[in-house]
Amino acid sequence: MTHVTLITIVISLLLCPAALADDFVFPADAVVNVKTKYGAVGDGKVDDTDALRRALEENRMRTIYFPNGTYLISDSIGILNGKPHSRDRFLQLQGQSRAGTIIKLKDNAPGFDNPVKPKVLVSTYQGKSTGDAMHTNVRQLTIDVGKGNPGAAGFRYFTNNTGTMRNVTIRSSDPRKRGAIGLDLRQSQNGPGLIQHITVEGFDRSVVTGNTFSLVLEHINLINPRKVAFDNPTGRLTIRKLHTRNAPLAFRNGKHGHLTLIDADFTTDQPVDGPAIQFQSKKVFLRDVTQVGYASLAQDTKDKTYQLNAHGEMFPLTGYRLLGKGDAHTLRLSVEEPPAIPWETDLTKWIGIGKGKKGKQDVSDELQDAIDKAAETGATTIYFRKGDYQISKPIRVHGNIRRIIGMACSLSFKLTPALALDGGAAVFTLENLTSDAIVFERFFLFGGWDRPAVCTFENKSHAVVVLSNLGHGTHRMKRNTPGTRWFIEDLTGGRPNTLTVGREEKVWARHYNPESPRADMIHVTDGGQLWILGLKTEGRATHVIAENGAKVEVLGGVSYQSWKNQKLDPPMFKVINAEASFTLGFYHWDRWHFNTIVEEIQQGQTRKLFRKELKNYHLPVYRAGGE
Numbered sequence: 001m002t003h004v005t006l007i008t009i010v011i012s013l014l015l016c017p018a019a020l021a022d023d024f025v026f027p028a029d030a031v032v033n034v035k036t037k038y039g040a041v042g043d044g045k046v047d048d049t050d051a052l053r054r055a056l057e058e059n060r061m062r063t064i065y066f067p068n069g070t071y072l073i074s075d076s077i078g079i080l081n082g083k084p085h086s087r088d089r090f091l092q093l094q095g096q097s098r099a100g101t102i103i104k105l106k107d108n109a110p111g112f113d114n115p116v117k118p119k120v121l122v123s124t125y126q127g128k129s130t131g132d133a134m135h136t137n138v139r140q141l142t143i144d145v146g147k148g149n150p151g152a153a154g155f156r157y158f159t160n161n162t163g164t165m166r167n168v169t170i171r172s173s174d175p176r177k178r179g180a181i182g183l184d185l186r187q188s189q190n191g192p193g194l195i196q197h198i199t200v201e202g203f204d205r206s207v208v209t210g211n212t213f214s215l216v217l218e219h220i221n222l223i224n225p226r227k228v229a230f231d232n233p234t235g236r237l238t239i240r241k242l243h244t245r246n247a248p249l250a251f252r253n254g255k256h257g258h259l260t261l262i263d264a265d266f267t268t269d270q271p272v273d274g275p276a277i278q279f280q281s282k283k284v285f286l287r288d289v290t291q292v293g294y295a296s297l298a299q300d301t302k303d304k305t306y307q308l309n310a311h312g313e314m315f316p317l318t319g320y321r322l323l324g325k326g327d328a329h330t331l332r333l334s335v336e337e338p339p340a341i342p343w344e345t346d347l348t349k350w351i352g353i354g355k356g357k358k359g360k361q362d363v364s365d366e367l368q369d370a371i372d373k374a375a376e377t378g379a380t381t382i383y384f385r386k387g388d389y390q391i392s393k394p395i396r397v398h399g400n401i402r403r404i405i406g407m408a409c410s411l412s413f414k415l416t417p418a419l420a421l422d423g424g425a426a427v428f429t430l431e432n433l434t435s436d437a438i439v440f441e442r443f444f445l446f447g448g449w450d451r452p453a454v455c456t457f458e459n460k461s462h463a464v465v466v467l468s469n470l471g472h473g474t475h476r477m478k479r480n481t482p483g484t485r486w487f488i489e490d491l492t493g494g495r496p497n498t499l500t501v502g503r504e505e506k507v508w509a510r511h512y513n514p515e516s517p518r519a520d521m522i523h524v525t526d527g528g529q530l531w532i533l534g535l536k537t538e539g540r541a542t543h544v545i546a547e548n549g550a551k552v553e554v555l556g557g558v559s560y561q562s563w564k565n566q567k568l569d570p571p572m573f574k575v576i577n578a579e580a581s582f583t584l585g586f587y588h589w590d591r592w593h594f595n596t597i598v599e600e601i602q603q604g605q606t607r608k609l610f611r612k613e614l615k616n617y618h619l620p621v622y623r624a625g626g627e
Contacts, residue, residue, distance in 0.1 A: 022097040022167075024140050024343055027350050030383050030407050031065035031094065042069025044104065049073040052103070060090040061408045061444060062386060066141065068100030074109050076120055078156070082127025089133035090444075091124045092408050095140035098167045103141065108148035115204060118153040118180035121145060125158035129188040131213075135408065135444045135471050136163040136193070143170045145179045145203075153181040154203070160213075161513060162492045163193035164469045170200045177202030177224055185235065186210035192536040194469075194490040194511040199223065206247075209235030209257075213587070214558040216511040216534030222247065229266075232257040236585055238534035238556030239264065248272060250291070253279035258585045258618070260285045260534075260556030263335075268293035275299035282316040283618045285556070285583050287330060289314075315620035322607035323600055328623045331553040331581040333531045336508055338466050338487040339437040341402055349379045354387045360412070364393035375399025380435075384409045384443075392416050394425035402435040405442050406470075412448030413475060419454045426458035426479055430465065439466040447473020447494060459484045467491055480505060480528075488512050493521070501528035501550070510534065516541040517566055524550040524578075532557070535584065540566035540593040546624075547576035554582045561588035571599035571608070579625035585618055600624045 032055065034040040040051040048071045055064050056078050082088035095101030105112065105121050112119050120126060122143055124136045136159035145152035154170040172179040182200035191213040199221040200206040206222035209215070212235040222229040222244045229247035233254035242264040244250040250266035253259050258281065266276040266289075276291040277298040284298075286308065291297050298306040298314065308314050311329040319328030344350060351370040353363055363384075370382050381403045392414040397404075413419065413427050430438065440446075447456065449472065457478040459465055467477075468489040477493070478486070480502030488507065493499070493514035501507050503526040514521040515538040524530045527549040535557035537543050543559065546552040552575075559572060572594045573582055582598070598609040602625055609622060 022099065022140065023345050024094065024096055025345055025347060026063070026065060027347055027352060027383065029352065029385055031063045032059050033065050033067065034071075035067055035069070040071055042067065042071050044070035044072055047072055047074055047106070049075050049077065052077045056091065060087050061092065063092040063094050063407055066093070066095045066101045066103075068096045070102040070104055072104055072106060073121070074106045075111070076123065078120075078123035079125045079127065080120070080123055082125045082130070082133070084128055084130035085132060088127065089125060089130070089136065090408070091136050093124070093138045093141065098140045098142060098169060101141050102144055104144040105146040105149055105152060107146045109146070112145070112149035112152040114151040115180040116151075118151055118184070120153045120156045120184060122154070123156040125187060126156055131160050131189050133158055134161045134163070135159065137408070137442070137469060138165045138168060140167045141169075143168070145172050145174070147174045148178075149174070150178040150180065152179045153184040154179065154200075155182070156184040156187060157195070158185075158187040158190050159193040160189070161192060162469060162471045162490050164490045165193070165195045165198065167197045170198070172202030174202065177226060179203040181205050181208050182222075183207045185212065185215065189213065191215040191236070192492070192511060192513045192534075194218075195220070200225075202226070204228075205231045206244075207231065209233065209237065212236050213560060214238070214534060214536040216556070217242070218510060218533065228252050232259060236558050236587070240533055246270070249274065249278060250276040250294070251278070253277070253281055253284060255280045257281045258283040258558075260583055261289060262287040262555060264289045266291045266294065275305065282616060283585060283620075284314070284316060285620050286314040288312050313621070317618055317620045318615045319621035319623070320598075320609055320619075321623045322609060323602045323605055324623070324625055325627055328621045329581070330555065330583065330621060331551060331579060331623070331626070333529060333551060333553045335531060338489060338508070339464050341437050341439050341466065344381045344403065350381045350383055351379050352383055352385055354385045354389055354409070356385045356387045360388045360390050362392055362414075363389045364391050364395065367391065368393070368395055371395070371397055371399065371401055374401050381405065383407055384411065390414055391427055392419070394418055395428050397428050397430045397438070398432045400434050402438050404438075404440050406444070406446070407442055408444045410445035411443050412445060413452050413454050413456070415452040415454055419452075421453040421455055421476060424454070426455045427475075428456060429458045429460060430463060431460040433461040433463045435463060437464040437466060439468055440470065441466070441468040443469075444471045445473070446470040447475040449494070455479050476500070498523065500524075501530045502526050503528060505529070507531070511536070513537070515539050518568065520545055524552050526550070536560060538562055540568050542570045542574055543572050544580070544582075545574045545576075546578040546580045548578065550578040550580075552578070552580040554584060556583055558585045558587050559594070561586070561593040566593060569593070569595055571596040573598045573622070575599070575624040576601045577603065577625075581624070582619060582622045598622050598624065
């Protein structure tokens with residue numbers, strides 16, 4: 001075993017705990033199996049190109065499942081000539097295990113020889129720009145571009161609004177680590193989406209972006225790139241836990257790149273006479289970023305070098321603090337990882353919901369019966385078969401359940417007297433759970449398009465709640481319960497969608513995308529705490545209200561101003577006798593919608609930060625309250 005391989009394994013084990021649960025099995029009616037339905041062999045010898053092409057072309061909003069095996073291909077697969085507003089989207093790729101499910105390019109494959117014009121091996125969308133290729137999900141795979149393919153781009157990932165890419169390795173098994181691009185994010189209009197627990201080994205450039213709305217990346221390991229580890233010409237990125245090894249240049253942020261980077265390290269065994277980070281755009285925020293082996297941490301294109309300040313931060317543009325003592329810096333709330341919820345490998349402990357028929361089906365009674373049965377039998381997992389479903393009655397979640405998984409189906413909530421926001425029950429009330437944590441995940445539509453005035457969750461249990469990979473939903477997210485803890489990963493709120501955080505509650509969010517033309521998007525009060533890695537918004541409503549002892553930290557993201565004919569002009573952020581810090585970028589399609597960026601009120605004093613005061617159309621740091 002080589003020294004570099006050992007390092008790679010150690011880094012993966014230490015930094016990617018989600019990768020350890022690595023046997024993802026499903027009931028037969030929950031997935032489309034590429035072996036049993038399409039005849040893929042997966043023995044590393046038979047060419048599976050045609051079988052995999054048919055599987056990816058014929059299934060949308062279905063989970064395409066790759067049992068363990070090496071699937072040898074000789075040409076590109078996936079969506080390669082995509083058209084907006086068509087069925088050329090919504091791919092769901094799921095491997096059985098990250099190490100055991102391998103899609104590998106044949107050695108010296110025709111067409112993959114030109115690094116100047118990279119050819120994509122696997123693509124979730126490549127084609128005309130679009131903003132509606134929503135909810136693209138990829139999990140537990142390894143992509144290998146083989147030997148003698150210097151023009152290969154390993155994996156092109158593209159999603160809009162919601163989408164998760166998680167636990168994926170992209171590697172070159174070429175002796176010289178040849179390959180053009182590892183993770184290809186160049187498709188225009190990429191994001192919002194969440195990319196986590198990714199390792200790229202080799203390639204000229206490990207990761208390359210294009211014009212993105214907003215992408216959040218976390219736990220990214222880039223090993224032995226030949227030229228640049230992370231190349232960001234124009235993307236709007238929020239990144240945490242980025243680790244590079246032996247990169248001639250660890251990060252390049254281009255003229256239009258927007259970067260928030262925290263908790264990162266760049267290490268090279270051979271000294272480099274240059275910076276770890278080179279940037280042209282000044283829309284850069286760094287925190288707790290270290291380097292070993294480079295001449296400096298960061299340098300702009302005029303050869304000016306930059307280091308972290310006394311707060312462990314660096315931002316070339318102006319930070320703002322209008323009330324309180326000291327200079328502008330982030331709040332530094334404690335950061336917690338979501339709990340590791342074991343994947344159920346005993347399929348007798350899975351209970352299916354829905355018949356998969358056309359038309360919306362009310363599954364209120366069926367879902368409640370399944371949960372009650374699970375409490376009696378020890379089942380842990382509820383899954384929804386392909387379909388369009390509705391809930392019209394309160395659901396009591398109790399007993400052994402630890403995972404409710406949508407398999408990319410739609411689940412809407414119907415406004416009824418029993419579920420009304422004022423006086424009714426929450427859609428899901430959690431109580432008397434035996435597990436320490438529960439996850440609701442993988443719903444394309446969660447809540448509905450018709451703006452029901454209902455509350456989704458009330459947690460009366462001790463369990464931590466994880467909300468992961470949930471698509472558009474028009475609903476109040478949750479009812480406040482003191483002392484509860486919540487994790488949000490890749491969640492889009494509809495119009496309107498309101499997240500409230502109350503007394504003694506703590507919420508950690510990674511890629512949260514609320515959209516609202518009128519209703520306030522986030523309200524934190526009475527000492528509640530909210531930490532967000534990558535906030536992407538849409539609509540002319542107040543993004544965050546923090547008041548009465550609340551603590552809020554927003555690290556990165558984009559306020560996207562896209563909707564016309566909105567007469568409201570509230571503050572984007574409002575802080576009242578609370579502490580907060582905001583790091584955010586802005587993008588508008590037609591015109592600006594916010595004249596006031598922050599309104600801060602502390603002990604009767606009021607200050608406002610107006611849009612016209614911002615430098616370079618960017619908010620590197622605003623600090624409200626505190627010492």
